[in-house]
Amino acid sequence: MFPELNNLLNTTPDRAEQGKLTLLCDANTDGSFLVHHFLSFYLKANCKVCFVALIQSFSHYNIVGQKLGVSLTVARECGQLVFLEGLKSSVDVFFRAQAEPHPLQFLREANAENLQPLYEFVREALKPVDDGEAAWRCPVLLVDDLSVLLSLGMGAVAVLDFIHYCRATVCWERKGNIVALVHDSGDTEDEENNILLNGLSHQSHLILRAEGLPTGFCRDVHGQLRILWRTPSQPTTQRDRSLTYQYKIQDKSVSFFAKGMSPAVL
Amino acid sequence: MAAVATCGTGAGSTGSMVAAGGKNNVTSFQRRGPRASGSDSSYSRLVSIAGTRPSVRNGQLLVSTGLPALDQLLGGGLAVGTVLLIEEDKYNIYSSLLFKYFLAEGIINGHTLLVASAKEDPADILQELPAPLLDDNVKKDFDEDACNHKTAESNIKMKIAWRYQLLPKMEAGPVSSSRFGHYYDASKKMPQELIEASKWHGFFSPEKSSSTLNIEPCSLTHGYIKLLQFIQNIIYEEGFDGSNPQVKKQKNILRIGIQNLGSPLWGDDICCTENGNSHSLTKFLYVLRGLLRTSLSACMITMPTHLIQNKAIISRVTNLSDTVVGLESFIGSERETNPLYKDYHGLIHIRQIPRLNNLIYDVSDVKDLAFKLKKKLFTIERLHLPPDLSDTVSRSSKQDLAEPSKLLGPGCGVMAGGKKHLDF
Numbered sequence: 276m277f278p279e280l281n282n283l284l285n286t287t288p289d290r291a292e293q294g295k296l297t298l299l300c301d302a303n304t305d306g307s308f309l310v311h312h313f314l315s316f317y318l319k320a321n322c323k324v325c326f327v328a329l330i331q332s333f334s335h336y337n338i339v340g341q342k343l344g345v346s347l348t349v350a351r352e353c354g355q356l357v358f359l360e361g362l363k364s365s366v367d368v369f370f371r372a373q374a375e376p377h378p379l380q381f382l383r384e385a386n387a388e389n390l391q392p393l394y395e396f397v398r399e400a401l402k403p404v405d406d407g408e409a410a411w412r413c414p415v416l417l418v419d420d421l422s423v424l425l426s427l428g429m430g431a432v433a434v435l436d437f438i439h440y441c442r443a444t445v446c447w448e449r450k451g452n453i454v455a456l457v458h459d460s461g462d463t464e465d466e467e468n469n470i471l472l473n474g475l476s477h478q479s480h481l482i483l484r485a486e487g488l489p490t491g492f493c494r495d496v497h498g499q500l501r502i503l504w505r506t507p508s509q510p511t512t513q514r515d516r517s518l519t520y521q522y523k524i525q526d527k528s529v530s531f532f533a534k535g536m537s538p539a540v541l
Numbered sequence: 542m543a544a545v546a547t548c549g550t551g552a553g554s555t556g557s558m559v560a561a562g563g564k565n566n567v568t569s570f571q572r573r574g575p576r577a578s579g580s581d582s583s584y585s586r587l588v589s590i591a592g593t594r595p596s597v598r599n600g601q602l603l604v605s606t607g608l609p610a611l612d613q614l615l616g617g618g619l620a621v622g623t624v625l626l627i628e629e630d631k632y633n634i635y636s637s638l639l640f641k642y643f644l645a646e647g648i649i650n651g652h653t654l655l656v657a658s659a660k661e662d663p664a665d666i667l668q669e670l671p672a673p674l675l676d677d678n679v680k681k682d683f684d685e686d687a688c689n690h691k692t693a694e695s696n697i698k699m700k701i702a703w704r705y706q707l708l709p710k711m712e713a714g715p716v717s718s719s720r721f722g723h724y725y726d727a728s729k730k731m732p733q734e735l736i737e738a739s740k741w742h743g744f745f746s747p748e749k750s751s752s753t754l755n756i757e758p759c760s761l762t763h764g765y766i767k768l769l770q771f772i773q774n775i776i777y778e779e780g781f782d783g784s785n786p787q788v789k790k791q792k793n794i795l796r797i798g799i800q801n802l803g804s805p806l807w808g809d810d811i812c813c814t815e816n817g818n819s820h821s822l823t824k825f826l827y828v829l830r831g832l833l834r835t836s837l838s839a840c841m842i843t844m845p846t847h848l849i850q851n852k853a854i855i856s857r858v859t860n861l862s863d864t865v866v867g868l869e870s871f872i873g874s875e876r877e878t879n880p881l882y883k884d885y886h887g888l889i890h891i892r893q894i895p896r897l898n899n900l901i902y903d904v905s906d907v908k909d910l911a912f913k914l915k916k917k918l919f920t921i922e923r924l925h926l927p928p929d930l931s932d933t934v935s936r937s938s939k940q941d942l943a944e945p946s947k948l949l950g951p952g953c954g955v956m957a958g959g960k961k962h963l964d965f
Contacts (some may be wrong), residue, residue, distance in 0.1 A: 307901050332834045338898040362831035369828050370773055382824065384758050424565070426823035428760055458860060465853035492908055511738045524900050 276316040277308075279531045283502060283520060284481070288320035293413050293450045296442060298479035302459035302474060303487035304498045308524055310419045311336070313454045315343040315412055316349055324449075325400040327378075327393070329361035330421045333359075334372075341504065342527045355411060357400040361423070387428060390437040400446050401451065414451035416441055422458040422468055431470040478507055490520075493541035495539035496521045500531065590792055593621065594721050599898045602650070603960050604794055607642030610921040614891055614910070615864055616903035618721070619841075621794060622834045623863035623895060624826070628846040630870035630887060633801070635912070636843045638671075638919065639868075640798055642725055643841045647671040647796040648737075650721055654741035655797045657768055657774055659806035663743025666800075667736050671725035674690035674917065726917045744771050747805060760818065764807040765825040772797060774833055795838035804842045812848040819854055825919075826861045837956035849930025863895040868912075882924075885911035889921055 276409045279289055287296060309312045314336065317324050326338060337347040350356035358377060368379045378396035381387030401414035424434050437457065445451040462469050476482060482503040488496060520531045532538070555556035587720075596603050600620035603618030606625065613617045619625050644871040647654045648670065746764045749771070761769075779787035779796045803809055803822050833840055846855050846867075859865050870887035871877045889910045892916050896902045909924040 305896060307896065311900065335898050341902060342900070362827075362834045364831075365828055366773070368837060369769070379547050382828070394576070422857075422860065423827070426820065426861060427827055428820040428824060458856075460853065460856045463852045463856045464854060494906060523686075526899075526901060529900070538838040 276319055276345075279310055280529065281316070283518065283531060286316075288316060291412075291452070292321070293452060294370045294446045295452050295480040296438075296446060296454065296475075297454045297476050297481045297483065298487075299454065299456040299483050300459045301456070301485040302461050304485055305401055306370060306456060306458075306485035307331075307484075308485055308529055310417070310454075310456055311339050311343060312418055312529075314347075315340055315345045316450070317415045317417070317454075318347075318355065321355075321359075321412045322415045323401060324350070324415045325353055325357045325359075325397055326419070326504045327359045327361070327397070327418045328419050330419055332362055335534050359396065362526055372524075381429060382427060387433075389433050390424070390429060390508055391420050394437055394440045394444075398536060401445060403448065403449065407423045408457070414445055414449050416445050416451070416453045416455075417454040418453075418459060420456035422460075422469065423466050423475055424470065425465075431467040431474070434471055435474045438478070442478070450495050467513075480507065485527055494515070496537045498522060499534070519537075549833055557957055559898040560858035572715040588892055590794060590800045592646070592652060592721070593794060594618070596620070599902060603721075604650075604796070605722040606639070607644075607646035607648050607723070607725070608917075608919060608921070609724065611639075611866070612693070612851075614921065615894060617868075619839050619864065621837055621839050621894070623839060623897070624830055624833060625839070625864045625866065626858070626862040627841065627843045628844050628865065628892070629801075630872075630884065631847060631874075632870070632872060633843075633845070634872070634885060635868050635870055635914070635919075637800070638727065638914070639798055640843055641666070641670050642919070644798050645673065645725055645731055646723060648735055649673055649739075650794075650795045651739070652794045653779065654739065654774060655744070655795060656741060656800075656872055657744035657746070657798065658770070659746035659764065659804065660801055662745050663741070663751065667741065667743075668730070670731040670736070671727045672729035672731050674724040674726050675676060679802065682806065704837055724918060726920065727914065741770075742775055744768055745879050760820050761824055762785075762818065762821045765821060767834070768799070769825065772829070775837045776832060776838065779849040781838055791838070792829070795836065797840040799834075799840065799842045800844060802842050803846075803849065811854055812845060812852060815848070815850040817851070817961055819851060822854065823857050823861055826858060830861065830863075843926070859893055861895075862893070865893040866890070867892050882911070885913045885922075885924070887912055890922070 276288070276395065277368065283482060292498055294484070297313070299313075301307075301309075314324065318340075322370065326336075333347065340347045346426075347358070348358060351358055362375070364379055365382055367373070368377050368382050372383075376392045378393040380392045381389065381390065384404060397416055401416065404466070421434055421438075424437075425431060438453070439454055445453055456471050456477065458468065459472055482501075484501040484503070486499045486501065488499060499519060499521050501517065501519050503515055505515045521534055521536065521537060522529050522531045530538075570728075587775040590602075593602050594617075595601065595605050598616065602621040603612075604621060605612050606615070606619050615625075627636050627639055644654055644656060644667065654667075656666055658666060696947060702733070741915055744767075746768070749767050757768075776795065777785050778788065779795070780791040781793075783790045801807070802825075803811055805812055811819065811822060829840065834836075842862075844858070847854055867890040869886060869890065871882055871885070872887075876882050889912050891905075891910070894902055895903060907923045910921055912921045
């Protein structure tokens with residue numbers, strides 16, 4: 276969790292909002308630091324997190340999480356974190372027929388229709404615990420990232436349906452949050468990705484967009500972050516609030532500053 | 542300094558819903574730290590793998606790509622468990638050379654090789670590998686050493702001064718397993734005895750197409766399914782992932798080289814038509830990466846991306862690979878006669894470098910890189926604009942030079958992409 280980003284978003288782990296869909300997207304740069312931020316943020320906020328990690332291994336997130344002050348192994352052992360490691364499970368699913376439906380079942384099928392097994396997995400993982408233990412604050416679903424599902428053969432509509440089902444269960448029924456990362460392919464004509472990105476943009480409450488600088492590579496400013504607050508359910512006449520900051524990623528944190536105010540320049 | 546990633550013995554994954562039950566987690570992505578159940582012997586397990594070294598930044602285990610210049614640009618080398626994707630140049634001259642350097646480095650270091658190709662028989666590819674550069678007077682010593690290496694068990698376990706065990710052994714020959722990254726002479730062939738002494742597996746796609754499939758037909762093309770099964774078989778049977786109880790856990794790296802992936806010879810039609818099978822290649826890359834992350838192996842893939850009709854696939858493939866390097870040769874293009882490029886044979890673009898176990902990564906400041914192949918060496922250098930020595934610095938000559946430098950602009954897309962040419 277990056278304290279500066281918390282200030283920009285005006286949240287702290289104690290007063291995390293509920294029932295929100297946050298969309299992370301990156302264009303021409305790597306937005307994975309946002310995923311690490313939200314993962315550590317919600318773990319510190321004492322929420323039950325279901326992390327569908329399709330793109331990197333568990334130890335990658337664990338090591339970065341330790342730099343940010345959370346231990347994923349401890350969270351997983353005590354039940355706060357449910358981790359679906361996409362890369363490792365894909366090998367199991369692909370080479371061996373599974374007895375029961377596996378969340379990544381679509382890897383084996385030629386024309387998978389929908390992501391229902393994955394949704395069932397999420398629903399099961401974020402089921403409220405009934406036996407009176409110390410309850411976690413609210414369930415959170417974190418997906419890294421959704422564009423990989425498109426590469427693996429699912430259509431944009433199937434992924435949108437999956438998010439819709441998850442929103443109904445996690446956000447509305449259980450008052451939890453969803454955070455998902457989608458890559459913005461920019462000007463390469465990836466139609467499916469654009470459909471997915473536009474569809475999700477219309478449904479989200481908060482959009483964090485990490486972009487590369489239009490002028491190219493810079494050593495001191497790694498990119499630009501656009502924050503957009505929206506209210507999708509109530510069409511408002513006032514404009515959605517938006518802020519733009521530039522950032523530099525360091526070893527254990529990310530520093531944000533206004534455009535053109537990088538410490539290297541001042 | 543001995544920050545080395547140790548072999549994890551299952552990171553206590555009791556609560557995970559999808560952990561493969563009871564399997565030992567072999568991944569090099571774990572930093573050395575205080576181990577609950579570890580003893581001193583666990584330190585020596587991964588330390589003594591020949592041809593690897595830990596990364597300075599995050600303790601990640603690295604292997605050399607065969608080109609020390611490229612290793613430096615990639616932050617020290619290729620991380621074990623990752624995929625290096627080479628976007629081929631137009632006539633596949635320099636990318637096949639990089640492929641051979643990668644395999645030759647594996648032979649010199651004693652790694653196991655897995656060569657997959659749909660165009661040439663892997664045995665023929667191995668015959669064509671370049672010879673390592675040696676001093677002539679120590680070549681004889683090296684030949685002797687090469688024979689003794691296989692038999693001598695030199696890892697005597699030190700109990701008191703165990704840190705000394707981590708130091709690389711000093712050897713006489715310039716080509717030795719303790720050195721990281723060797724130089725190759727592209728004009729000579731690798732000595733036959735080295736090739737025969739090495740352990741390699743070949744996958745030649747036309748030969749393997751007739752056996753039965755025991756996987757349900759998913760959207761992967763036939764050639765890819767067979768290749769994945771082959772790779773998984775080798776990893777399992779030779780113990781690279783530590784899951785086979787009958788084989789002792791390997792202390793060696795498996796170098797996988799796949800040539801011309803995505804070309805029509807593999808049965809994939811993305812290079813032929815725009816609406817081809819758009820998920821076959823990406824699914825293959827995903828499962829391959831899953832295999833690599835859970836074993837001690839590193840993979841280099843060359844792919845003719847300039848032939849892929851659907852540009853969306855290229856961006857998806859880039860997102861699914863860890864390191865992506867693009868080669869652009871000047872042969873046959875108008876740049877061959879451009880005075881700006883007269884010393885070089887092509888441009889090299891580092892399109893993507895992974896951030897492994899870290900928020901940041903090593904990235905070089907130099908974005909305009911060019912390569913040239915001299916008689917013995919393949920060098921990568923920063924592209925210099927030649928000095929403008931004309932008597933009258935006329936407007937037209939400046940325009941000629943400004944044109945190609947504008948085209949270099951998009952080649953900086955590693956950290957942030959910029960397309961606008963800003964005239965300073």
